[in-house]
Amino acid sequence: MRRFCLLLSFCFTVLGFTAQAMAGGIAFVINSAGASISVIDMATQKEVRRIPTLREPHHLILSPDGRSLLVGDTTGNQMMFLDPNTGQVQQRVPVTDPYQLAFSPNGKFLTVNGLARNQVDVYDAASMKLVKRFPVVATPSHLAYSPDSSTVFVSLQDCDKLAAFDLRTMTPKWTVPVGKTPAGVLWLNGKVLVADMGTDYIAVVDPETGKVLEHVETGKGAHNLFLSPDRKILWVNNRAGGTTVSMDAATLKPIRTYAIPGGPDDMDFAPNGKIWITRRWAEKVAVLDPATGSFETIDVGRSPHGLFLNPRGPAPTVVSSR
């Protein structure tokens, strides 16, 4: 009996540890000015280790098959591939100035914006071969695809324009002025939304003609926009105002404004309804509870930028990342 109890106790302990580990989830936050990636245990909301990068990483994206997390290291001219469950480095590939990056919805292309080099590169997602380079006037910043993957839209920050590129013919479609210092781009309800950081609004753009249809006020320095997982709420981070605004995704009417000081930038959504936001000048990530408006903070490295949550991943442990 005593042996049985001990065995039972052992089993519960093992199961408990396993469940705890599985329930955790793992988050990655890129410290752009710290040349590192913070690995965070989502359950405890603590940084557990840092993965060193070469020089200056900014953004990251999950591969279509979910097996790799691609991290663009701009001045390192390198794309790091990480295991999204553990943070282990899978490979490093030379890529020119990978600033902002995203896979097309059909998984066929990877578009990489070279912000400093004024180029938009379209890669074959499977082979990582460069398919087409589009030279642009200035500083391609953010990007978004049309749902059918036929077009990619790129904001050109320093020349106040939005450019569209046809991925079927690999030709430029149009480049139009959209406001002052355009940054975040998002496809929503058949329109392209562009956050104009030099203003307090987002521009709503016709994807066919590039015509600006309307301006929707969000707050000073509208920088980046995100759609909630249920596609009902549009979230906009306002860089200069230090706020995050929730809006009805169908009507673009504001719902609530949250104070997120410290340069709110990238965002991701946790299954518990909380929203993780990098705060560029505060060396912190805010974990916002939209219901109460309060947020908790997680200490990370210098100039936290790109953010990725993997709630299904096991809680991270301290392992070598080499």
Add this chain to the structure above:
Amino acid sequence: MGDPFDLAAGWMQENLLIPMLYQFGLMNWEDVSYNWAVFALYGAAQVAITFAVCLPLEHWRPVERWPDSKAVVVDVLYTLLSRVGILPLVTYVLFYRAQVSVSGWMTDQGWVPPTLEGLFPVLLGQQVLTFVLYAIILDFSDYVRHFLSHQFRWWWALHSLHHAQRQMTFWSDDRNHVLDDLIAFVWFGVIALLIGVPPLQFPLLVLMLRFLESLSHANVRLSFGWLGDRLLISPRFHRAHHGVLGAGDRSCNYGSVLPWWDMLFGTADFSRDYVPTGDPSGEEALATGTWTQQQMAGLRRFARTFRRAHVRHGA
């Protein structure tokens, strides 16, 4: 808890710089402004620490005492411009963007600009060790650049502004002609292309290196001892480089932080003891003029070297 300098820079960014940039429609500079804020705050700390340490040292055991220190005032301006003012901003904007652009172009040609970590993968993850290695390599490259600036007439014409100071103090480290600074930036950029240069991940180490450079110019009778002088450059060692006898191509002790390169290449001189400094061959304005007068005098001297060369070639 984050780095206090970074948090202070963040506060500056949020409360002073961003409102100003937004107001003037310059939000595309927001990344640059934050980096400048970090540079400027570390620069201010460098100046404050250097001041707090070096000033008492200079009062304690000065090499020279002067009836007035008017000539030093302009060196203070050089230091402030260089470490907390416009220079870090220009450096960042010019150097960073140029470096990214050129290294990116090289990557396109199939040649990925190497990095120490790429050449020696064992360094990946060893960030402090990597930084120290970079610091040693960059110190060597600076030795070569400095040595060459004493060998070419046109370059010496610019660099002589740095040597013109007869009242050399810890403020004198940054007194340079802007063209001489520009050459140094380009030089640094070339090295960055050859081996890569890590971003400012260890500002405290940079702060320490800059402190040692300032200290080496201090008006203080200070040596680190026989062994110490051979490990790190002391005020005694560097003063010999600034000595009147050391002007032009007869100089010695070209190193910035480490004396190893001087020892290795036979340019070290440990025998000179607290010599008077200055460059008698230059215009007086180079020594005692205002910032603008010094810059113009340096430019005139620079131009004259080409006129002479032209006359020689014409003859």
